[in-house]
Amino acid sequence: MKPEDIHLTDWLRILVGEVPISFYLEAVLRVVFIYLLLLACMRLMGTRMGSVLTRNEMVAMVSLAAANGVALMAPDRGLVPVVVVAAIIVGYQRLIAWWALRSKKFESVVLDDVRILVQDGRLQLNGLQASVLSREQMLAKLRQESVRNLGMVQRAYQEASGDFSVLMFTEPQPGLSILPTEDAAFRDEQQKVEGQFACGSCGHLESNAQVPTHQCTRCGEQEWQPAVLG
Template sequence: MTASLHTLLDVALRTSIVYLFLLVGLRLTGTRQLGQMSTFDLVLLLIIANAVQNAMVGPDTSLAGGLVAAGVLIGWHRAIDWWRVRSRGLSRLLSGEGVMLIHNGKILQEHCVRAGITRDELQQALREHGVARVDDVMLAVLEPDGAISVVRYDDIKPGDRPHRRIRAIRRNQ
């Protein structure tokens, strides 16, 4: 059974709406979910995937309808990624920025709360980096991809820093 052009355009429109809605919705949940997915988060993601699949293709279960939906998703993803690479503002909007969680051995509690990181999760990340005490940490940052970067005081030693000029990378605009 083949789908009519009207049906395929309907699938494309529905898919676009769902993609953009999920892009905004998942961005609003914050960066923590990206790097630290729990069973709860995985179940939610699977349920959302099933729910939006029906919303994207509607009653059309044809191969053409599925291919149109997949093509639209890939197209939107490529277009937004192309634009994101060229626009720092859009990149910041979609990917977010790093959030400092520890500075000079002190946990920045209000930053942790804003980022949705509990003290236990922060302690776990420190252990994964081989750090036993918060006092040993010069800097810990929740990166836009959800990972937590940790810089210990003993990671930076006098003389380790290169003495040559470091050039900035310029983007073609």
């Protein structure tokens, strides 16, 4: 289309486009075909495609969407290429799943692996770095699980799918408060543990009569807060 053919008042072109009206009936048939094709592809790729997706599965879904989008809107594009692309993607996904079952190393490389983000009430900063997660993002995830101090958490994992699993101690443990500092009144309600201080960066606990003045032996930071219960 030439620039001189574009007019802001040309509502017929803006709303209907430059295709014959008969193409809209064809578009309905295309949508139905591609919808059924996508359902078949998701079924062939396994039940996980209906849950939280791994990066590999997300790439497959985006590729399917990209292949289908053009065929839906362009009358000069046929549907057979879409079927070919879908067959390649489904075959690739099934091959990846088959190989991952037989090779733990391959599964770890392609589908990622489980990472420990919190261990015995302490943040695993190397795990956070590997997961490209900030400290505040991790604390927000824990608060969503009703965690108010790190001492409550025995383990927190990031699964291969990117989802989080949090396992709690059966008995209350002292730890670093993870309530926002902006909510000072709520933080003040937490029971302070006398003689226990938590590193404000990683949650490492130390027993001391006074606020420690040295660096944390785990992370090297020098920010200490009173350990809390509950």
